[in-house]
Amino acid sequence: MNFIPSLEKAFTENSNTENAVAMSKYMKNNFQFFGIKTEERRRIFKTIWTENQKEVSDNPREISLFLYSKKERELHYCALEILIKNLKDNYIKEDIQLIEKLIITNSWWDTVDVIAKFLLGDYLRKFPLETDAVISRFSNSENMWLNRSAILFQLGYKEKTNFDLLKSICEKHKTSTEFFIQKAIGWALREYAKTNPEAVNDFVSVSNLKKMSEKEALKNIK
The missing domain is CATH 1.25.10.90 (Leucine-rich Repeat Variant)
Incomplete structure (x- = not known):
């Protein structure tokens, strides 16, 4: 080579x-x-x-x-x-193993966020039936970066966002004291608020998120 x-x-x-x-x-x-x-x-x-x-x-x-x-x-x-x-458009099902390996290797926000949005997100667009199993596994992992990826993978989905899934993941991790988890919750909600601000505002108003998550989520909602 x-x-x-x-x-x-x-x-x-x-x-x-x-x-x-x-x-x-x-x-x-x-x-x-x-x-x-x-x-x-x-x-x-x-x-x-x-x-x-x-x-x-x-x-x-x-x-x-x-x-x-x-x-x-x-x-x-x-x-x-x-x-x-x-x-892109060439994923095979086994690629989830590669994606997971990349998330947990040399992990920091600069690479994990790219992997979550552009690799994990695209992979699950191609294999939507894998979403529940993959995101459940990532969300339940003890690895914080897999948790963050589960929160962020829908960043580019816009109107195709599964908001019920996003809400459930946010609820699961909302008490986390990890900076990168609190920030991810706020970021994911803020991004979806560009598509559906009322839904995000309603969720935040009743979900008792950490202050950082709440502030980030509502940043662009007037």
């Missing part, structure tokens, strides 16, 4: 130590960085991807998992971009 070595080489050549330190600090020093800012990273990535398009298209899952095993965060971002593009 040529794609991954070429990508690592290009990122190494364009690394910036000062940026890397700042980026790592922003992520609570959970990850190492090459120090390449988003626009430049995407430019380099697109060039290397174009040069190795067939290799990536033929092996998106394997390449993405390998990139996700690397220590630099920029490579994790590239892994997700590959999957989002190549798996």
